[in-house]
Each structure stands twice: as structure tokens, then as C-alpha cells.
Amino acid sequence: GPLLEARSVDRAHGRTPALRAASLSVAAGEILAIMGPSGSGKSTLLHCLAGILTPDTGEVWFDGRRLDLLNDARRSELRRTAFGFVFQFGQLVPELTVADNVALPLLLGGTRRKQAYRRAGEALLRLKLDDLGERRTGELSGGQAQRVAIARALVTRPKVIFADEPTGALDSLSGEQVMELLVGLAREEGVTVIVVTHDARVAACADREVVVRDGKVTDPYASEAVR
Ligand code: ADP
Ligand code: ADP
Numbered sequence: 001g002p003l004l005e006a007r008s009v010d011r012a013h014g015r016t017p018a019l020r021a022a023s024l025s026v027a028a029g030e031i032l033a034i035m036g037p038s039g040s041g042k043s044t045l046l047h048c049l050a051g052i053l054t055p056d057t058g059e060v061w062f063d064g065r066r067l068d069l070l071n072d073a074r075r076s077e078l079r080r081t082a083f084g085f086v087f088q089f090g091q092l093v094p095e096l097t098v099a100d101n102v103a104l105p106l107l108l109g110g111t112r113r114k115q116a117y118r119r120a121g122e123a124l125l126r127l128k129l130d131d132l133g134e135r136r137t138g139e140l141s142g143g144q145a146q147r148v149a150i151a152r153a154l155v156t157r158p159k160v161i162f163a164d165e166p167t168g169a170l171d172s173l174s175g176e177q178v179m180e181l182l183v184g185l186a187r188e189e190g191v192t193v194i195v196v197t198h199d200a201r202v203a204a205c206a207d208r209e210v211v212v213r214d215g216k217v218t219d220p221y222a223s224e225a226v227r
Helices: 040-047 072-082 098-108 113-126 140-153 170-188 198-205
Strands: 002-015 017-025 031-035 058-062 081-084 160-164 192-196 210-215
Touching: 002 040, 017 040, 017 058, 031 040, 031 072, 031 170, 040 160, 040 192, 058 192, 072 081, 081 140, 098 113, 098 140, 113 140, 140 170, 160 170, 170 192, 170 198
Parallel strands: 031 192, 031 210, 081 160, 160 192
Antiparallel strands: 002 017, 002 058
16 A cells, blocks of 8 residues: 555645645655645645644545654654655754764664764765765755755655755756655665655656645545545
8 A cells, every 4th residue: 555645635824725635645665746836735735744734634644554643742753763854945054064964863863872973974975975974064065965954864764755845946957966866765775755846857757746736636546534
């Protein structure tokens, strides 16, 4: 069955409806692009799938479990251990070194310093960034910073990486490198990648794309919530 699913999810922000009966199914190891106009509900959908937002109605399933029914503590633990996040920008701590930033999710999760930095080093090596470990992230180019953000998303060995406009602030070459990295993770390590993007070239790297319009998703693989 699918690794991750939204089933008939409604979600409003205050009085603004953002998702209306949105259903989506994501297979393990799949690279899925979520496209659609600005304000259509893409980020809200991503946040519901990732357990950052809870649906007003409907269901979110992860790995055979109802994610939306977990309490806050269990949900944030799941986010920390099973999910990785890459956003458009502003996600690294500029005063810290690259290695500090990458080790941070492990340190926050209670991993011992030595092990956290060893695994940060492995993630940086995996992304060919090992020569940048001691640099302050404030000194990096946009493309380098985004690759470091991917290393940080990866360091906990997540099942799913959620990326919201990961190439939105990059020139096209850096954007291609970022997508190559995400595709490589999916192909070589079976990581599931869900990427929100406006960029057709980014979507072209995905296995499949769905379009969100007015809070609705058209996904032929989706199932409905049982009401
Ligand atoms: P997209 O990612 O496709 O641009 P969003 O999911 O960010 O769409 O937003 C969907 C709708 O919900 C938009 O009308 C947006 O303005 C609104 N919205 C999103 N987040 C909030 C929020 N925190 N508070 C109020 N309105 C929001
Ligand atoms: P995008 O269009 O790429 O989703 P946005 O600028 O619409 O980017 O949204 C970025 C973040 O701001 C999202 O996390 C969204 O939930 C939040 N957001 C969007 N619209 C509003 C709003 N009207 N009020 C508060 N937060 C919002």
C-alpha cells in the first residue's frame, strides 16, 4: 500500500478554506511533485501530510497509521525521526558552522555529540560537502546553503523528505544540482520525496505530478476517508 496518504482532507486558515476534500497517495520511494497556482493550497497540503498542521476533517495516513490522530508529542517525534524538511530559504542558523547545522536535528533529538557529528560528517560526504564543514552557513552561496539544508534533512535518515519550493531562490544551475541530489536520494536510498514547486523543470524530475487547484487535488491513486 501507499506510504503516505491524505484522505478527503479539509483545512482552513481562520475563515480561509485552503484544502477541500484533498486526497493524495504517495508510494514509498516515489518522487512526487505538487504543482498549482499560488494560494491553491500546496503548502497547506504539504504541512498536513507532514503532521505540521492537522486536518479539520479527513485523515492522514503514514506507514499504516493515522498520523492525524497522534498527539502533539508523538507527531513531533515522528517528524523528527521519519521526516526531513527542505524549504525555500532561511532554514540554516547563520552563526553556526555547516557541521553544527547538520548535526542539530540529531542533537535536538538527544543523540550524543560524538555520534551526531560523525553522522553529520557522513551526510556532508554523501552530498560532497565535506570540505565545507567548518564554514559558517552565513558565508555560503544559495546553492551551497540548499545542499547543506538537504544534508540536514537527511541526517536523521528519514523515510520522507518534504521540500517546499527548494529551488525557488536559486539560479537554474544550482536548482538542477539540488534536484539531482533529491532524485539521487530517492533512487539510491529509497527516500520518498514530496516537492512543492512552480518550476516545470523541477516537476520533470519527479516520477509523477499532481496539481492543486482551489484546495482540491486530482490524484488517480487517492482513496477517500471513511465517513
Ligand atoms: P500555496 O502553497 O499553493 O501558495 P497555501 O497552502 O500557502 O497555498 O495557502 C492556501 C490558502 O490559505 C491561501 O489563500 C493562503 O493565503 C491561505 N493561508 C495559508 N496559510 C495561512 C495562514 N497561516 N493564515 C491565513 N491564511 C493562510
Ligand atoms: P507559497 O505560496 O510558496 O506557499 P506563501 O508565502 O504563501 O508561500 O506561504 C509561506 C508560509 O506562510 C506557509 O507556511 C503558509 O502557511 C504561511 N502563510 C501563507 N499565507 C499566510 C497568511 N495569509 N497568513 C499567515 N501565514 C500565511
